[in-house]
Amino acid sequence: MNPRLTLATAGRVLAQVRHDRRTVGLLLVVPCVLLGLLAWIYDNTPLFDRIGAPLLGMFPFLVMFLVTSIATLRERQSGTLERLLALPLAKADLVAGYALAFGALATVQAVVAATFSVYVLGLDVAGSAGLLVVIAVVDCLLGTALGLFLSAFAATEFQAVQFLPAFVLPQFLLCGLLVPRDQLPDVLRWVSDVLPLSYAVDAMHTVTVRADGTGDVLGDLGIILGFVVVLVGAGAATLRRRTA
Amino acid sequence: MMNNSPGAGPAIRIEGLHVVRGGRAVLPGLSLQVPRGQVVGLLGPSGCGKTTLMRAIVGVQKVAGGTVEVLGLPAGSRPLRHRIGYVTQAPSVYADLSVRENLAYFARIVGVRGAAVDAEVGRVLDAVALADHAGHRVGRLSGGQLSRVSLAAALVGTPELLVLDEPTVGLDPVLRRDLWAIFRRLATAGATLLVSSHVMDEAVRCDRLLLMRAGRMLADDTLAGVLEATGAPDPEQAFLTLVDRAEAAAAAGTATAQEVSA
DSSP states (O other): OOHHHHHHHHHHHHHHHHHOHHHHHHHHHHHHHHHHHHHHHTTTSTHHHHHHHHHHHHHHHHHHHHHHHHHHHHHHHTSHHHHHHTTTOOHHHHHHHHHHHHHHHHHHHHHHHHHIIIIISOOOOSSOHHHHHHHHHHHHHHHHHHHHHHHTTOSSHHHHHHHIIIIIHHHHHHSSSSSOGGGSOHHHHHHHHTOHHHHHHHHHHHHHHOTTOHHHHHHHHHHHHHHHHHHHHHHHHHOOSSBO | OOOOSTTSSOSEEEEEEEEEETTEEEEEEEEEEEOTTSEEEEEOOTTSSHHHHHHHHHTOBOOSEEEEEETTEETTOGGGGGTEEEEOSSOOSOTTSBHHHHHHHHHHHTTOOTTHHHHHHHHHHHHTTOGGGTTSBGGGSOHHHHHHHHHHHHHTTOOSEEEESSTTTTOOHHHHHHHHHHHHHHHHTTOEEEEEESOGGGGGGOSEEEEEETTEEEEEEOHHHHHHHHTOSSHHHHHHHHHHHHHHHHHHHHHHHHHHHO
């Protein structure tokens, strides 16, 4: 790996996104609109405070998952991946470059969405609002890593888009948002224990209801980052310089 | 051989290359040599295995057997990635970036740093006569401009060997002539070029020809040599003559085999 090549790749990916102003706009505005809608739906109930924060972590995760899946698939299909693999670029440089670029985008998105939720929508956070942003950024990284990894198994855009209901919705159903995880049937609870999104929701929940939960949150973040590292590594391993 | 310097020996040496794709032997045992500093044309009909052969030379093709040596090193070895420029058949550049951004990225990947990046981008833009379009988005360029951007992206870092997969196909005659002039200049500057095409007319532009059909080499010679050996008036006729001869030889071989088994 070579940090200069990683940064060059991240810069190139960001330049591609920058040229696509509508995507940048959607990335920043859509989570805010959805959270605003949610706050409106649950107006005068305590429910927004309960599920607002977990969703604040979920939207960036979803968006980044989709953007990354499509971006890497495009790289495979356009022939640029084949060109890059014939050049002195380590596979890890390519994957890390993507993770870095989308991580930077994710940070901006998380800051905007969290600021909007806390200051405009009045989301009640018992813990630190800064930690809320950190969790959202880590969730974005998780979405990026999962998208990078799964895109290796998608031959077409249609398949890549189908991976959202196939691999993300089950995590959404089991992450504790619909039914608290300790009330799930045993088997489903065990499954939810090995799904990364569960820890994202746990962390968001902790930071909103407990002022003293930083330790627990950091534990959850550690687990999520572990998933990120494994998925990015596996994503790099699925890239083959020599193909049939 | 006069000396043992890495500059000596052929640019590409292939012996018994065997490639299987989808259960079919696309290259059932191929041997050839490409000398340094020449423009070598790899000619043959669509689907004869040209791209597979080029991918094997660049080191991105899974091979089942044989030796592929490039610039004295096994194909695909790490030091070669700085020394080979590869242009895939479809223009493989980023459509959503400008010409300059594309070239600057590929320049950084081959190790050009800092202020030298701009100079290198300017140099390859001049080489393919695209300096006027440096700021244009690649996705908005014409087909000919697009293939020149893809070529320019392979020229950054001045590779010793250029592997170009059908770079002139589908382009107008003026553009094709211009591209061949670029290839000639690169070879004069010391590079080795392997250029594939399914248009036999392009044979006249090459120093040497590799005529290929159904995964086998029909000829590895100069154009003059091929014409003399076949008595044909032009490359296309020469190719057809070689195909007929190969088929006749194969038929005779089959007949002999049948007689033996009978």
